[in-house]
Amino acid sequence: MPNTGLATLLIEIGTEELPPHHLSKLSGTFSKVLAQGLTDAGITYSKVEHFVTPRRISARLQDVPATQPQRLVQKRGPAIANAYDASGNPTPAALGFAKSCKVSIEQLKVLESPQGSWLVFEQQEGGMPLEHILPAIIEKAINEIPAKKRMRWGDNTLEFLRPIHWLTIVHGSNGLPIKVMGINATQHTHGHRVHAPQAILINNADEYLPILRDAKVIADFEERKQIIKNTIEFLGKNHGGNTVIEPELLDEVNGLVEWPVTLSAEFNKAFLEVPQEALISSMQNHQKCFAIKNPSGKLLNTFVLVSNTEAIPPDNIRIGNERVMQARLADAKFFYDQDRKHPLNSRLEGLKNMIFQKKLGTLYDKSQRISKLAGHIAKLIDASPRLCETAGKLCKADLLTEMVFEFPELQGIMGNYYARNDGEPIEVCTAIQESYLPRFAKDSLPESPTGICVALADRLDTLIGIFGIGQLPSGDKDPFGLRRQALAILRILIEKKLPLDLEELCQIARHGYGGLFDEEVVQQVLNFCFERFKAWYQEQGISPQTIEAVMANRLTEPYDCSQRILAISHFQTLPQAEHLASANKRVRNILQKSNILFNLQQLPPINQDLLAEPAEKDLFLAIEALKGQTAPLISEGQYQEALVELANLQQVVDNFFTQVMVMCEDDDLRNNRIRLLGHLSALFMQIADISKLAL
Structure with missing residues (x-):
């Protein structure tokens, strides 16, 4: 006898290994579309949960009925005045409505309301078993899971992120005999690929998590993530330091494992001669491992790895990772040694072969403009024009180094190291690195006067140039990151308390392009920046009226505006x-x-x-x-x-x-x-x- 009461509904899609980035978003979308589909079908539920591992996406909804409730559906037709003629005979409009409802004119009813009277058709809908309703809902949820690319497998037309191997659907203690996209659902799931590869019967949907845990799978994304975070932090402290945990790397590693096993390992201390940022990038990007720093922030020759299997003895996994890490760090050391053979200023000619934007010239042209603009800004804040001009010329030179080619996120950072190696003034070296700050919304700002000047010059040059050629951001499209650039300028001017006129800065930047752009571009950039200014302060809880009260004076000094x-x-x-x-x-x-x-x-x-x-x-x-x-x-x-x-x-x-x-x-x-x-x-x-x- 079928189950007619409320019970927990479990739906799991078993796949090949999913891409590790944004796994939680995939399962969140899946469960959201499922829940909406049930709501649209008139099926209630009390709670929605979503789970995801590298090999499964699943959703669990509580208190779901086994049968869709019946509901009265009413379809309104023509007004009574238009439904019958003077003799009381039905008009073509009324007959056409009855035909569309597949009933006779006598089976229609009259709806009386204060607004008037209409012919209506009423019928009971629903009452279908859950297994009849779910296939279309599940198929829609699968199709709406976000994916840049989908793949096909076998000889069918089914498309998904990765090949689907199984479909599990359980309502309470009953498996539902459903076929979705050519795949027959069962009451079985699968555990860890190595430790528990056999099919596992799910006796009850409420037992899903403990059943998988026994099979060496932690299905809850956030629980798995917290386990990883806690254990890698513990290992870092065990080695007398602090584990470097980048949120993006933590999410990615979490998306690579179903049963996280954390281990610490070592590399040769000789590699510590290489800049630690380069070593950390190599660990994170190539090996998906976590570095450890001592309390003073210096890198240790110990790292933490997260495995997906329990090896006996675990030394096999540790030794294997140390061997690969050794090779990776050797590459980084080779790049560093090779790069230092050529001073940064010798690479400037090479920037002539790198296009900044085809209408705005090369990176060599841009670095020359940055140099001049940074020198002008230096005079306004009592910095050294000579140092600013030098830093401006060199700030893009490390783009031609082997290390930055391999690790683009190190641009500016490696320029700092190489400039120090060349004997450049310390202010210039620091400014090369600081010119990239802030890299994102809440990143730290440049601290040195030289770094501030170069950072402002770089972004002002980009804004004027890109606006000048008409490549304004639209909607979500902002390929040059102009919104981020504008916010960076505002943050530097305001948080560093610089009483600089943004209009004057834009004019100086415009002159850097010769006569390429007219005065209009300055006003466009000003408007764009102050729109970001308004949005930024509203995000901080400042009312629009307060902002409008200040902006009514058409001021152009961001720091002054912020004080007001x-x-x-x-x-x-x-x-x-x-x-x-x-x-x-x-x-x-x-x-x-x-x-x-x-x-x-x-x-x-x-x-x-x-x-x-x-x-x-x-x-x-x-x-x-x-x-x-x-x-x-x-x-x-x-x-x-x-x-x-x-x-x-x-x-x-x-x-x-x-x-x-x-x-x-x-x-x-x-x-x-x-x-x-x-x-x-x-x-x-x-x-x-x-x-x-x-x-």
Whole structure:
């Protein structure tokens, strides 16, 4: 007798080894599409779990009924007025609707509602067994698993990431006799390829994880990952150091094993003469192993590997990995030794054969532009133009070295080492490496003045050049990483507290291309950068109104803008803020309705003899006093302190609007009062347009 109650549904796809990257995403998509398919079919469930190993993708849904519930489906046809003619005979519209529903006109019903009456067709749908519904849902879920490439195998047309070897479907304690994409489902799974290769019966879907664990498979991705992380950290501490754990490598290694076995191994200490970044890259990229550093950050000649099998004795695995690691590190040492035979500046000519962008020239051209631009920036921040120009010329030279060709992620890092070997000034060597910082959103920034100048120059040159040829980012497409480049510029200027005008920097960068681009490109890059500025601050929880209040002044110094945003954020916490924002909005409306646009630097004078009411006299005196108090604060960039002072205007502003009629009939009085409000607005506009804060 079939199971009709609620039970756990397990679906597992057994495959050849899956690509190790983003495994969790694959199983997450699979379970999500399955769950949505069941929901669309009217089948309920209480919890969804997904599991993945190199050889399986699976989903488990709890409290799934064995039979689809029945439901009343209603299909609406023509309105009654259009369904029958004056004689009460059905119209072609009504007959056509009945035919489409495969029933006679007499079998249709009438739906009465406040909006009118319609012919409707009603029928009960559903009630199908789970095994009849699942094939289409599972097939859809398999097809929607993300994959850049799919493969075929055997003589069928089935396509998937890797060949599928088995399909397991269990509902409660029952196997469901389902065929999906030509594969018959069973109630059996398979354990570890080496330790438990035989088929294993799953008596109950709830026992899935412990059954696999007994078969040397940890199916839960996050559990497996945590086991690996804990054990490799433990081994690092055992050797008196800390294991270097890159999140991407941890995920990749987790995607390579079903039963993680961690071991430590060693390599010859002689290899420690090679820069440790190169050794670590070789360990991670080639061997998928984890390096260990001592507490001071120096690399040890010990590493950690993660095996997928338990070997007896385990020394066989350790010795094999040490032998291969020895060969890999020997390659790295060979590259390092060969590269040092040629100074970096001797490689500059070779950059003439490397295209940066076909319309923008070679990497040699780019390095020359970076050099000149870095020299200009150096003068603005009291750095050494000579050192910046040298670092700018050399910052791309290591792209022609053997080591960087083998490990592209070491560009800049190896340039630093090779420049030191050549006897270049230490500031130049450091700047070559720092010119690549930040490499990603939350990466560290360049610390040295020379590094800052070269890092800014490199990115400004790229932005101006790529925008100049019209290759703007669109949607998700950003092949030159311009969004990342813009954010890097903003972070450097703001976090390093550099009072530099971004428009001026863009103009200097544009001149580096000769007469290739006109002024328009500068405005495009500015707009692009400040859009990133807005997005960046919104991600930090700053309201759009606060950002718009600051940007209303069309400022072009990112650090100055950031200081104003912080000041406005603090101002909004003051009790007077809401009143003053509303008052400023009222002032802006009065000025706009009066078609008056004051030049805030050259405000028309106020005639004190025309100040008739006590409230407007008080406002005038308060404004004049605060002009003197806030001017030095604003000139020093102490915007928060200035706004705290301006908050004292709240009472006199409220009194003014309560007791004074601005738009009076007397032209002289009215114009003088509007001028007074212009001076009030200008006080705040020196910092931001706080009228934008009034909701």
